[in-house]
Amino acid sequence: MRLIILDNYNDVSEFAAKYLCRKLRDFNPGPDNYFTLGLPTGSTPLGLYRQLIEYHKQGKISFQYVRTFNMDEYVGLPRDHPESYHSFMFNNFFRHIDIDPKNVHILDGNATDLEAECDAYEQKIKDVGGIDLFFGGIGPDGHVAFNEPGSSLASRTRIKTLAQDTIIANARFFDNDVTKVPKQALTVGVATIMDAREVVILINGAHKAYALHKAIEEGTSHMWTLSAFQFHPKTMFVVDEDATLELKVKTVKYFKGLMATHNKLVADV
Numbered sequence: 001m002r003l004i005i006l007d008n009y010n011d012v013s014e015f016a017a018k019y020l021c022r023k024l025r026d027f028n029p030g031p032d033n034y035f036t037l038g039l040p041t042g043s044t045p046l047g048l049y050r051q052l053i054e055y056h057k058q059g060k061i062s063f064q065y066v067r068t069f070n071m072d073e074y075v076g077l078p079r080d081h082p083e084s085y086h087s088f089m090f091n092n093f094f095r096h097i098d099i100d101p102k103n104v105h106i107l108d109g110n111a112t113d114l115e116a117e118c119d120a121y122e123q124k125i126k127d128v129g130g131i132d133l134f135f136g137g138i139g140p141d142g143h144v145a146f147n148e149p150g151s152s153l154a155s156r157t158r159i160k161t162l163a164q165d166t167i168i169a170n171a172r173f174f175d176n177d178v179t180k181v182p183k184q185a186l187t188v189g190v191a192t193i194m195d196a197r198e199v200v201i202l203i204n205g206a207h208k209a210y211a212l213h214k215a216i217e218e219g220t221s222h223m224w225t226l227s228a229f230q231f232h233p234k235t236m237f238v239v240d241e242d243a244t245l246e247l248k249v250k251t252v253k254y255f256k257g258l259m260a261t262h263n264k265l266v267a268d269v
């Protein structure tokens, strides 16, 4: 595991954006060599998306040969609803870069057969050879995508009923009215993300500090689904200072001591 501790949210976003630039440069995508990216929604990745749009404008990054798979989507929310994850992704990212919309994959929460939709999504990921890099965020209860506490760590893409904590947390996007938040979502499973060749989780804010502690300083538990990544060979957490408030001083000191090495990951961007 890598734990990158940065001063604030802007630095987290910039580090993540530079990391992807470097990754793509090294991968050198082309018509016969697409890079497959897993993407989250939520307020956390907004800074990353803004920074990537900026790098795209500066000609530092192209998404022409990138295909994407999003983590999740609400069930029953019209696709053009401003809070659907379809709208979120196109408004905040895809519309501003050179990705071909046919290379964008987002679960359809209005499919007539939701289970078939989930199975087809897993299959599509397999068919393209898996995900090279999955970016993720977390909820304050340590959920990743919509893998709520108690989700199987072997879970695959499926329908999930949202936990009350998540409904309350996401009410801010629905006029602060919990009754307007959809109660179900389609989500990739923990195992779907575990299959990615690399996972990068962005975490900021004191409200997520306890989840980070549970994820990395204690045992693996399905009550903190983020902790599953202790078994992933290549996971990186990029976090701000506030998110480390519940960590041991020893943990923080150790990883801060590695910053010179970590900075090399984003050098020359």
Ligand SMILES: N[C@@H]1[C@@H](O)[C@H](O)[C@@H](COP(=O)(O)O)O[C@@H]1O
Pocket (backbone or CB within 6 Å): 040, 041, 042, 043, 044, 045, 071, 072, 136, 137, 138, 139, 143, 144, 145, 146, 166, 170
């Ligand atoms: N399904 C999404 C998660 O993928 C996301 O990580 C989480 C955190 O959102 P935020 O970044 O706004 O705190 O929100 C939702 O529950």
